[in-house]
Amino acid sequence: MSSLSPPHRPGPGSTSRRPSARLKAATLIGIAMSFILALVVSPPAGAADTLLSQGKPATASSAENVAFPATAAVDGDPGTRWSSGFTDPQWIQVDLGQTATVNQVALSWEAAYAKAFQVQVSANGTDWTSVYSTTTSTGGNQTLTVSGSGRYVRVLGTQRATQWGYSLWEFKVFGTTGGDPGPGPGSKLLSYNAPGFASTQQHDSNCWECTPARAFDLDPASRWATATDSGWVDPGWIYVDLGATAQIDKVILQWDPASARSYQIQVSNDANNWTPIYTTTSGPGFKETLTVSGTGRYVRMYGTQRNTPYGYSLWEFQVYGTGGAPKTPPTPPADPANPPQLIWSDEFNGTAGSKPDAAKWTIDPGTGPNNELEYYTNNNNASMDGNGNLVMEARKEATPGSSCPIDPLTGSGTCQYTSHRMNTGGKFTTTYGKIEARVKIPKGNGLWPAFWMMGADFLTGRPWPYNGEIDILEVLGKDVKTAYSTVHAPAYNGGGGIGGSYTLPNSADFSDDFHTWAASWDSKGIVYTLDGRTVFTLDKAQVEATRGPWIFDHPFYIILNLAVGGDWPGPPDASTPFPARMLVDYVRVYR
Template structure:
């Protein structure tokens, strides 16, 4: 979106209002110049107290003054390429009758955006159009025998103090053609080609190649398909990010203009507001954050024009104050019967995480005839294992994106016991490996720690012991294993809230995760899983105090949308 100039808006707001016989002049909040406090260079300085810095300090009582000759100049470095639409000059008595306002991206090649040969000095407010990192006042003719002198030299841009929200504009880069300086393709990053940064899949990424060694020079670019006005760029970095880079635009993909640059890139998610035009947009990286190359999960370009392709539609966020039950199992089956096959897929076999049980196809999961389902861990030999248990899930039965997912359960206490109620991204069923598919642990419980439970998210950038989550207990500090408790997750496009007995215990905020840990990979369908593990990396092995058989009892599982 194009924004109103801070300078021109202030001028317009200063217009006098007349109501009857009363004249009212509105109070103004002075706009912040882009130039204030920025580095300044000058052609000369008359006195040691009248340096160029005095013209950009916001103090109308200090000034810059030059030597007594023509062709004097003062230049301010805005720190990055900015859109310029206003310059204010507050001249001292020694003013210039002829001068130019010039802009430059590099401080070497200059373009004039305003010129005059009949200035009368005083306070001048100039409406100009241009962009650049450097803005220069170049004096061609003095009005007096002295040099030139400015109380204030102020440069203004179109920013109104707000950061543009990408959702206000169209996503222009989705599915468009990408190119890069190189791409990685090995066991550490399979098919990490540039298109992966434009696929709206935050679990796939582009990375620079390793076959020639890691280097500081690298780039990735996208062809928007047609000329576009670019209002923002969003970068979701892998840990291999750039501390120094520029955002460049081009009409033809050959000649580039820098519209943003930084030497203090922070990684994670960076949203960069822009006001630039071009068909091609490039991130040009020149300094690495670490020993590796560069890698981006997402490179998103927002604006107008181009040839945008509509991304897949996402479901609406649920209204958690007005939900309807869409799936449930109350476990009202007859005693001894297995889980309802229309609702559950039994998942037998060997476990993960160095667990010690074998998940049997039958026998360890059954209805108790009292409205519950029991997952029972036993100490018994089976398929070379010392313990047996049960795992079941809703894969190919029920998949969902967003809603409230809850289960009322009683967990078993005992060293090495590990019951869980959790979800896996359905693309796991299509062959995408963990953790790229995403995992949402609504509840995990470690049997030797009966006073707390855990809720965790797992993604490529944060998983296993480094997952993003929280631990919590009952308000009174009692044992969670002493009775039934309801564990729930309320999930939408903004994050996931976790509940224990309807009390919120942890919130995974999407924006916070993206800004501090890495990509948010949960905006797609998931399926639910119930299991009881024995041993493993987290709880460690059972011992002689662990009760067997141990029962994980589920009263119900319900999903609301």
Template sequence: MTSPILVRRRPFALALAVLGLLATYFVVTMTRADAAEVVVSQGKPATASSTQIAGAYLASEAVDGNTGTRWASAYGAAQWWQVDLGTPTAVSRIAINWEAAYAKGFTIQFSSDGSSFTQAYATTTGPGGQQSITVSGTARYVRINLTARALEAYGYSFWEFQVFAGGTTTPPTSGTAQLLSYNKPALASTWQNDVNCNPCSPDKAFDNDPASRWATSSTNGWVDPGWISVDLGATAQISQVVLQWDPAYGTAYQIQVSPDNVNWTSIYSTTTGNGLKDVINATGTGRYVRMYGTARSSAYGYSLWEFSIYGTGGAPATPPAKPADPTFPATRLVFSDEFNGTSGTRVDQSKWTLDPGTGQNGEQQYYSNGDNAALDGQGHLVMTARKETVGGRDYTSHRMNTGGKFTFQYGRVEARVKVPKGQGFWPAFWMMGADFLTGRPWPYNGEVDIMEVLGKDTFTSYSTLHAPMYNGGGGYGGSYKAAGGADLSNDFHTWAAEWDSKGIKYFLDNTQVFYAEKETVENTRGAWIFDHPFYLILNLAVGGDWPGAVDATTPFPSQMLVDYVRVYQ
């Protein structure tokens, strides 16, 4: 039986279902303001360097407004795609809805004649998913020049490529405005309470918890209109509303205010809502505020992770304060295990909770109760994978965590590790949201993978975030290599994460390899659920859905060595 301390999952079926739902509509980040943006690329002539199949996946299918069609290139690293807007246009933003074969490296280029181009944007760390890129310049032709693939065996593909003109993307300063809606009484047209959403009541949109949500009920069918309202407790002057949508979002909706919860006045209206995070700078006066939806993005209803209202007046309740952001480099050591001790010494259980049992994700090992880990007398913890039958499995290994011993929020966490080489090995250093230990299921608690390496390719490491709208095979993260293309199994390497309220920066040997910025994630993937305590985990898995099963070449016994684990604030 799996220990209740830790369940590690990579539910690919769930991830594919989420990705499939996302693919049914085009999610684009838009920061709402009084001036509206306009899509100027739809239906315009598009060309590309290649297509995957002759007569299919055409360049024009990325500007047809249909998220069930896409452009896909031939399999090659150097590709391009461009659209002719027909006339010189002041471009404000580019929105790309990537298929799984996205670009990590690309540039956005502008041209007036289709031959001479200037660069408007460049990246080597593209995250895929739904990207929203603020640009500035005038162009008739907009080109994306693709240089580095996320999936090296394939080419590039996106469902839609949208060029926007007009609009204001920076909200005005709030001045003395504060959050007015936290923990206030809420009502809704309907709300869902079943195995799929239990409960998704209206108060969940105002609890300042981005991992809980309100959703309309499917009992009588998802219908329009659908609404959710909040009582601010007293008359308030509204200056800003922030909506963090679930994939079931409103394409047409209003923000309304009322003095009495009966007579409503609209202070904002749209018919081109596109989901994810909407920051609406709209002013109005009232005690009650309502999102009133009249057109849905899909066959489902309406759902919001958060509905935050800012302004003055009302009767605001102050949400729990977050810890102050660390100043990096952080220097105050708050947790460490240096693994110093005599050879054969077991894991220090004042710091670590042993986690015996079978693994998840198709793993083949049984995690023993500490029999597969000991100090080597040279300052290292040695975690050993063996070929032996225990607990109905043919292999044993080790897993441990700091659950119930040490949790923290924000800081620099690092470990110096030497990983094993061999088909099927899956060493990892990662974190789980501490509320998992009190009953919140994965992925709503949040998972932060600092280091994962597959034994079949010890030249590549992975860092990934998992949350309700991005998890499993659709997690938010990236892969990278050590300096000089070093084999990570030949020596110790240091993996680290610097985490604060703005995001998480990942490092390998003190070189930043990836940045998960909170604002970017909210605007391109979904709610950010990482502003609460987490605990640490180390494990060496054997086999699994991702690394694949062991084979005749897999060496046993094999070892994962840990020099130290440290947390600074």
């Protein structure tokens, strides 16, 4: 529930299914055609172009059902296929078993093809480098000439050509084994908090203090950008002083949408004479992991053609290798135990009428954001019911001028609705874990119950959305058959947040009973579940490769609230039942 955001507009639901008539027709036609088309999908490979992918392990972001697994695209059978869920993005990858130099990828698309996609390679299955990118694919059979090295090869679809998912009859990878092994022994991050320099830097209301240092601070929510007055020109550059001569073997760039189409990675011993060690004229933007080889004290990104009308901007510019004068970076947070252990909970087992535990919760009074209509009172609208539940109550006040609390912003009692919001800020935070609550939500136009998390640095002055927001449960009282889970970050927030909607089996009503919402969160992403069933998955690598930096690897605190009105749910009306009650059986955190 965005505290300072425009209304959420989550993407399409993940529970739709392709009509069976279309499925059967497409399957019959596809099987008949694919035997013919398989002959022309890829030309006969020469001695140096060996088919590497057939029969190798394959995985995917999703499968439409068990009949269409990822392995069906690499089994050599042109009559079987992989088919994904019906959302963007989606991916399929194959593990070649060893490092290979990849020079050709052949794709045979079913009718559900990708209009925009990338072919990527990786040494470890986590850090990906794009070797082919298009936004104008027409599907069918494609033979792509590429150049890259890695053990893993992935097709990452970012825009579907149809309302369905992505589907491949064949995914063939050709090349030779024994490619570049990647970073050598002893390679480490050399650029952390090293001095940075740039052609220009932005400092205004749109990008505050976007200095070169921001690209080297390991803070994915801060960035460098070229200045608006003179920096939206070519060329544009940024470089880092590693403090001493270093052998460079890897560079990671996390671009803002203002990225470089054509650029070089260059090294220098004097910051004047530069030697290119990587050149591209088709930079895809977002996250690029580059295997390079060069020696120098200074490393520069030198952009010569922009991908947008704007300038150049990097959230992260990381340089790896040996030598230099590196500073020790912070230790990444540890993933939860396996299995996770309960570390914090509130079972709300107090006596009837008792208030939330002040040792665990901070009451958050005041006027709600998002053009909401309620005033959150100082603990007047929440208490235990004596049956093991917290009751958060939204009320329509009969005489707003006298019975409502004083609004500290206006100095008068003018609120029409009151409700409750509380959080664990300053009392409990967690980085990673399984965060869950069992909740019964209210029904009624204008009601907006939520269970969510905010980055703890919000409490020490970092503004939203740079602190990060993880929404676990949001339901609109006007549509209690649909729930939403969403994340917000600088590169994707408000209406552009990354999220999913989902329903109960048989389109049941969420307000009829208690349900358990949970987010299982670790260094690889977040898996959202409802009553133990996975409803939405966020993969960190996918987000970085398609939307922008992942900013959720730091402490967050928990929030519960029941809003009334606002941009997204709209206002209550005569049919809205007041008082409206949100019941919480428990909140638990496992780590």
